[in-house]
Amino acid sequence: MQFISTVFLDGLVYASYLFIVSLGLTITFGVMKILNVAHGSFYAWGAYLASISIIYLGDNEYNSFLYYFAIFLSAIIVGIFFGFIIEKFILRKMYGEDIHLIVLATFGIFWILEDLILIVFGVDPLMPYYPAMELGGIEVVGVYQGVYSLTLAALAAIVAFICWYFLNKTKWGKLLQSVIFDREVSVSMGINVKNVYLVTFIIGGMLGALGGAYVAPTISVSPGFAIDVVVMSFAVVVIGGMGSVPGALIGSLIVGMLRAFAVHQAPVLELFIIYAVMAIVLIIKPQGLFAPPKPRKI
Amino acid sequence: MxxxxxxxxxxxxxxxxxxxxxxxxxxxxxxxxxxxxxxxxxxxxxxxxxxxxxxxxxxxxxxxxxxxxxxxxxxxxxxxxxxxxxxxxxxxxxxxxxxxxxxxxxxxxxxxxxxxxxxxxxxxxxxxxxxxxxxxxxxxxxxxxxxxxxxxxxxxxxxxxxxxxxxxxxxxxxxLWSVSGELVFVTIMSGLGNILAPFMGAVLFEFIRTYAFELAPQAWQMIIGGTLLAIIFFSPGGLWSFFQKLNFLRKKNND
Amino acid sequence: MTEKFILKTTELQKSFSGIIAAEDINISVKEGEIIGIIGANGAGKTVFVNMITGYLKPSSGKIEFMGRDITGIKPREATHIGVCRSFQVSQVFMTMTVKENLMIAMSLAKKSGLELLLPLDDEKLSKECDKILDLYKIKNQSNLIVSTLSQGMRKLLDISMAVVGNPNVLLLDEPTSGVSVEEKFGIMDIVISALKKSGTTVLFVEHDMEIVERYVDRVIAFYQGQVICDAPPSKALKDKKVIKYVLGS
Known part of the structure; x- marks a missing residue:
């Protein structure tokens, strides 16, 4: 029983931040058809900026509100700043090019941003643990768990709700869905696809950065830590179906739980299990579990 | 793999x-x-x-x-x-x-x-x-x-x-997948469709990497990434197509 | 049972998630016939062609070719037994030259297995290729990249690629759509005369009644997924139902 709840809680926490990150990735892919490898950079930059600001604020209990403010602000700044630059000056010039070339371009951007981190923040790991310390931990179904980690799950739920509401209940959401379904038709209907792309990319970036920023207080932020997350969120997005929001949710739950299970039960198989499941899902359902529909081409 | x-x-x-x-x-x-x-x-x-x-x-x-x-x-x-x-x-x-x-x-x-x-x-x-x-x-x-x-x-x-x-x-x-990434990078850098191109690309890649590593140990990835972007932007067909273009221009000038 | 049919469909039906696209299609085609398939948009003409050539699998019913059941075969199997097609939107290799397009089509039609590892630019093949290009009057364009060609040229190439395997039955999906008015009779003259010479059975989907009247032996009219008329053109084009539902007046 204790084992099950440990796995469940760990898996939930892990799934939560994976969901936030993957949601950004899947939205970008769904709308722009770009697999953004540089998504990991948003994550890393979000984490670094949040860490720096939290450390700057210092360990002070009067600051707790400011911590969260700093986390969200970091995510927003990173998303807007890098999202704007990358979309406006690099990706925008490449639409219509071969899809693989665009993936590689984002790969190049990823490399550049990784090294920029080294230059700006140095190589020493940062540990902005104050917010997590402050909230302490509680016992949930017999397992000790940090409260901060649990708020992560709440955050993921809120993000999921906002996203669902936005896509299904607002005019903007419908607009976005039409762009996802068929770009050319949307252009001819008078939708400014360029702006939609820019905003989407920024929002996707913000979500990636938010994942990193929010998770920063629970880990040690060090160079190169983003790469695992990118590959993992690829797995999530592929399992769930690329460009599908419910897919990202289910996918991150699957990957999160699997990883928690593997870590506690068979650490040897951690990586293996996740990718084996990804391979199996692709073999059975090539488009992922919740593939968005495609327009007919002939 | x-x-x-x-x-x-x-x-x-x-x-x-x-x-x-x-x-x-x-x-x-x-x-x-x-x-x-x-x-x-x-x-x-x-x-x-x-x-x-x-x-x-x-x-x-x-x-x-x-x-x-x-x-x-x-x-x-x-x-x-x-x-x-x-x-x-x-x-x-x-x-x-x-x-x-x-x-x-x-x-x-x-x-x-x-x-x-x-x-x-x-x-x-x-x-x-x-x-x-x-x-x-x-x-x-x-x-x-x-x-x-x-x-x-x-x-x-x-x-x-x-x-x-x-x-x-x-x-x-x-x-690891980053190795495959490097290989793909060489391919893009050299351009597709000619056998000699990847060879040149591979030599150049090692060259850039070694020198970048010497010059800026902290930023060699950045140099490689920058090169990749530059190639994609200015010569999407890779270096091979770049050479072809040069050849073409030279011929044109000679004529 | 007295007459031999090369192609025969029985009770052919196709539905897409509940919506019926074609039903009750009973058509028999004799060898060497040239048949025009007409009908308004969405009447089920292309669905019919797609089912015969294996792009779509019929929901029920049967397709027979030379007495053999070919229901639900794959496109490449259809090609192998001699049922070929062209496309409404030309399906050609856009980044290659006209000649390369045809060379590939020919080498696939002629060779098999390990022979495909031989070089493509074989001299014999090249000569044969030129002959076909000549026949379809696109020889002058043979070294141009396809994406620079006019729609009419692409259409011709598309059709010529469908005939290199000497099919028994050829289905042309709107051979003149997207082709300019000046070009269309020229194209059809070339295509039909070439096919008549080889005795190929042809079914073509067409919107242009002038073309239908001029070239076909028999007209099959579709309306809402069903065949409403199956008769020689002189009769079919005067048929009340055809006038009402297809010609639209």
Missing amino acids: YYGFGAYAVAMCQKYFGMTDIFLRFFIAVAAAGLLGFALGFILRRYREIFFAMLSLAFSMVLYGLLAKAEFLGSTDGMSISPSTILGYELGRFGLLYFICFFVICAIVFAQAYLRSSLGHLTTAISDNEIRVEYLGYSVEKAIHIKYVISACLAGGAGGLMAASLGQVDPDSMV
């Missing part, structure tokens, strides 16, 4: 059969990778574009996960490989170099023949229009499968040679 698989095949044959002959090593690597490619090809040939890439990634990560944890294969430390021999004599550093050159030339000749064949041309045809190829009476999946096995063989052979010349195999530098 096939690169790493070829390398590991060489390492395993040494461990279990004491095999160090350079010819045997090369063929074992090619055959092992080819077999793996043949088996996985049945699954992969149904996929295109991003899904193909993702499934390949998943497979290679599965292999990585296995190799990194397999005790009898040395886990993350990998295994060391003894110097190659030919008919019982040990090959020196230069001897090995000659043999590698020999194999590279073989591969070039083979690849050239493939690209000139109907099957080779079919590749472009498939990327242009799959439906048409099916209606011409040839199975697109079969063509993709064949191509996949061929490239797996080439990659496996390269891995085998790399293992022989480095004297070491390990999962991080052989199987």
